[in-house]
Amino acid sequence: MSEWxxxxxxxxxxxxxxAALAFAMERHYEQLTGGRNRPPARALRCLxxxxxxxxLLPCVWGWGATVGCVAWLGFVSAGAxxxxxxxxxxxxxAARAAWAFGPGALLALAxxxxxx
Amino acid sequence: xxxxxxxxxxxxxxxxxxxxxxxxxxxxxxxxVFSGALFPGDxxxxxxxxxxxxxxxxxxxxxxxxxxxxxxxxxGLLLPAAAxxxxxxxxxxxxx
Amino acid sequence: xxxxxxxSGAGQGGFRQAxxxxxxxxxxxxxxxxxxxxxxxxxxVFEEPITHWMTPEHHAEExxxxxxxxxxxxxLGQRLDWGVAYMQKHHxxxxxxxxWPADAxxxxxxxxxxxxxxxxxxSAELDTASGAPLPAASQPPARLTLGxxxxxxFHYELHAGKxxxxxxxxxxxxxxxxxxxxxxxxxxxxxxxxxxxxxxxQRSWLDAHNAVAVLTLPFQFMIAxxxxxxxxxxxxxxxxxxxxGAGMPGAWAFQAALNEPGKPRPSGRPMALPxxxxxxxxxxxLMGQPxxxxxxxxxxxxxxxxxxxxxxxxxGAQRRLxxxxxxxxxxxxxxxxxxxxxxxxxxxxxxxxxxxxxxGLHMVAFGGLALKWLYFLCGLAGSAMMATGAILFIVKRxxxxxxxxxxxxxxxxxxxxxxxxxxxxxxxxxCIGFLWANxxxxxxxxxxxxxxxxMFFGVWALALVHALARPAAAAWKEQLGLLAALCLxxxxxxxxTVGDHLGAQLLRxxxxxxxxxxxxxxxxxxxxxxxxxxxxxxxxxxxxxxxxASLESEVQA
Numbered sequence: 001m002s003e004w005x006x007x008x009x010x011x012x013x014x015x016x017x018x019a020a021l022a023f024a025m026e027r028h029y030e031q032l033t034g035g036r037n038r039p040p041a042r043a044l045r046c047l048x049x050x051x052x053x054x055x056l057l058p059c060v061w062g063w064g065a066t067v068g069c070v071a072w073l074g075f076v077s078a079g080a081x082x083x084x085x086x087x088x089x090x091x092x093x094a095a096r097a098a099w100a101f102g103p104g105a106l107l108a109l110a111x112x113x114x115x116x
Numbered sequence: 117x118x119x120x121x122x123x124x125x126x127x128x129x130x131x132x133x134x135x136x137x138x139x140x141x142x143x144x145x146x147x148x149v150f151s152g153a154l155f156p157g158d159x160x161x162x163x164x165x166x167x168x169x170x171x172x173x174x175x176x177x178x179x180x181x182x183x184x185x186x187x188x189x190x191x192g193l194l195l196p197a198a199a200x201x202x203x204x205x206x207x208x209x210x211x212x
Numbered sequence: 213x214x215x216x217x218x219x220s221g222a223g224q225g226g227f228r229q230a231x232x233x234x235x236x237x238x239x240x241x242x243x244x245x246x247x248x249x250x251x252x253x254x255x256x257v258f259e260e261p262i263t264h265w266m267t268p269e270h271h272a273e274e275x276x277x278x279x280x281x282x283x284x285x286x287x288l289g290q291r292l293d294w295g296v297a298y299m300q301k302h303h304x305x306x307x308x309x310x311x312w313p314a315d316a317x318x319x320x321x322x323x324x325x326x327x328x329x330x331x332x333x334x335s336a337e338l339d340t341a342s343g344a345p346l347p348a349a350s351q352p353p354a355r356l357t358l359g360x361x362x363x364x365x366f367h368y369e370l371h372a373g374k375x376x377x378x379x380x381x382x383x384x385x386x387x388x389x390x391x392x393x394x395x396x397x398x399x400x401x402x403x404x405x406x407x408x409x410x411x412x413x414q415r416s417w418l419d420a421h422n423a424v425a426v427l428t429l430p431f432q433f434m435i436a437x438x439x440x441x442x443x444x445x446x447x448x449x450x451x452x453x454x455x456x457g458a459g460m461p462g463a464w465a466f467q468a469a470l471n472e473p474g475k476p477r478p479s480g481r482p483m484a485l486p487x488x489x490x491x492x493x494x495x496x497x498l499m500g501q502p503x504x505x506x507x508x509x510x511x512x513x514x515x516x517x518x519x520x521x522x523x524x525x526x527x528g529a530q531r532r533l534x535x536x537x538x539x540x541x542x543x544x545x546x547x548x549x550x551x552x553x554x555x556x557x558x559x560x561x562x563x564x565x566x567x568x569x570x571x572g573l574h575m576v577a578f579g580g581l582a583l584k585w586l587y588f589l590c591g592l593a594g595s596a597m598m599a600t601g602a603i604l605f606i607v608k609r610x611x612x613x614x615x616x617x618x619x620x621x622x623x624x625x626x627x628x629x630x631x632x633x634x635x636x637x638x639x640x641x642x643c644i645g646f647l648w649a650n651x652x653x654x655x656x657x658x659x660x661x662x663x664x665x666x667m668f669f670g671v672w673a674l675a676l677v678h679a680l681a682r683p684a685a686a687a688w689k690e691q692l693g694l695l696a697a698l699c700l701x702x703x704x705x706x707x708x709t710v711g712d713h714l715g716a717q718l719l720r721x722x723x724x725x726x727x728x729x730x731x732x733x734x735x736x737x738x739x740x741x742x743x744x745x746x747x748x749x750x751x752x753x754x755x756x757x758x759x760x761a762s763l764e765s766e767v768q769a
Binding site for chain 1: 423427530
């Protein structure tokens with residue numbers, strides 16, 4: 001896997017995962033919905049954790065095991081920074097971006113696995 | 117001893133900083149010396165002792181600034197350092 | 213006020229409270245130095261592009277070298293033979309010959325090194341067409357400069373040798389203490405993970421400080437710890453001294469115990485040095501890397517050793533944390549392999565490998581451009597962590613100071629505020645001033661690299677004087693304004709002095725120069741925006757501080 005693709009996929013998954021973890025918290029779910037519904041916390045947290053773990057895959061594929069783990073930690077931090085900026089500036093757009101990046105990156109990852 | 121604990125706050129602060137910096141450094145260095153003595157002539161053991169030593173120094177500073185009396189801070193850092201150094205000297209003698 | 217002192221102070225109150233005190237003061241006193249070390253370290257990630265931008269006359273040479281590498285050139289064996297012939301003729305008595313025959317593609321320069329009669333490490337370049345020695349560079353480079361190396365040198369030793377190294381080391385340990393105490397103090401570290409509330413004054417500064425710190429926390433711990441460990445033996449030499457002896461002999465004994473299986477002593481029996489090409493090729497095959505250097509110990513003696521070192525340009529180099537190159541050591545007499553070190557490996561055991569991995573982690577030679585940018589981002593975040601911390605201190609305490617320094621508190625706060633401006637905005641101005649100096653100091657001037665460095669330190673010193681002379685709010689606005697102006701005008705300066713500009717750089721695909729200028733422009737915009745935000749009144753400096761007690765008495769009256 002080329003380093004560019006690995007980086008893009010990892011960053012996308014990290015952003016989506018961090019966004020899921022963020023919106024699992026009442027404080028940030030409220031920023032998103034404005035209302036008083038409680039967030040589906042358990043589901044969002046599981047989804048977030050899964051997406052963050054998934055972000056490790058393109059890293060290991062692109063850079064090998066050791067460097068891949070270092071790269072993963074970097075992308076997780078970058079994704080988190082993106083989330084803090086996005087959620088507090090424009091929570092709905094951040095959520096839309098997460099919905100685009102998350103499944104999109106997962107699909108791309110699956111395609112890379114399956115395609116020869 | 118009550119009058120000592122409220123008098124000269126500046127000196128007491130200096131003492132605590134001294135304990136953290138000096139005592140921490142001595143304890144960390146003593147660990148390096150001890151690990152070297154545990155495996156004489158083994159340069160790797162000395163290197164590992166140095167690498168771990170900095171974590172010990174940081175921990176020592178953190179502990180020195182927790183709510184512990186000043187006397188205990190000095191003792192808590194210098195006594196283990198002295199003990200490790202003593203062991204480092206005595207171990208070869210005891211035929212390790 | 214006495215009550216405030218009793219419950220908040222060194223080792224006072226509960227554990228969290230005591231750690232909060234430690235975090236505040238350890239953090240503050242080291243924040244200015246650490247910000248400088250961290251920012252220059254961040255810039256050092258892109259040392260090569262910065263050097264590239266700062267040596268525009270060198271670009272033509274670089275392109276010529278690139279073109280030359282496609283022309284046929286002498287083979288590896290021929291180059292090695294010429295190297296040996298030169299050393300035999302001129303330095304037959306030297307105890308060590310070192311040949312650098314070619315670059316990773318088998319082309320490029322041919323250089324030889326040895327220790328002369330004064331034990332100085334010297335070199336000569338040989339012509340790759342004839343093997344004849346080339347005259348030492350009669351002219352210095354067109355634009356003598358430290359380039360990006362300035363940021364590297366400042367980062368780890370403040371351009372001050374051993375003393376500077378120690379100062380940076382102490383600061384790095386203080387950073388670790390601040391990180392640990394910060395985590396202990398931060399009660400709602402998970403709840404507040406994504407929290408940022410803008411336009412709320414002190415609250416916002418605290419949120420920003422927490423965000424940049426917590427979100428990059430693994431990086432911050434790693435970079436500080438690895439930075440210290442790299443020079444660990446310098447900082448904690450006692451173990452080496454007690455086991456191996458003091459001073460240089462002790463250090464050599466320690467190195468010998470770690471690395472070398474033992475440098476053989478010369479046997480005294482003369483023996484002609486065999487042709488090196490077969491050794492180089494065998495070494496290449498064993499290491500899996502193209503030949504970088506061939507080092508011969510005791511040439512002309514029967515106990516001679518031939519060490520073949522590799523270039524870290526194989527595909528695997530990007531995927532290894534440890535940056536050591538391959539090494540194959542042969543006996544010149546028998547041709548047997550004395551030592552084989554695969555790329556990334558170390559001559560010693562686990563601790564040596566740990567040392568190499570830690571150094572590699574700190575200097576990010578691995579992973580290509582993506583990792584460099586990740587480190588750059590985290591480095592900027594770390595710098596922001598220190599800057600927001602120092603600013604938060606003032607924002608929190610200016611309205612009502614707590615009399616930590618008795619009657620002198622107001623004056624100390626004034627000094628802290630001036631230090632904030634000079635250390636943060638002022639350092640930025642000094643860095644961009646360094647680039648301005650590179651274009652303004654005439655290229656042919658003798659020792660112009662010293663002049664550039666003088667500009668860096670001079671501008672920074674002036675920034676401090678300015679910050680002490682002006683009220684804090686004005687100082688911030690003026691220095692941020694200057695930073696913005698210098699940054700935004702840099703491409704224009706480049707065009708006027710060297711005739712190169714961003715458009716031309718992009719057109720010819722010079723991403724290094726373009727990257728430098730684009731980042732400088734972005735910094736200029738950020739500085740300009742910060743200045744406008746400050747001018748609108750939401751400032752990080754307010755009116756003169758009043759003691760807390762007088763406020764309380766006002767409230768109660």
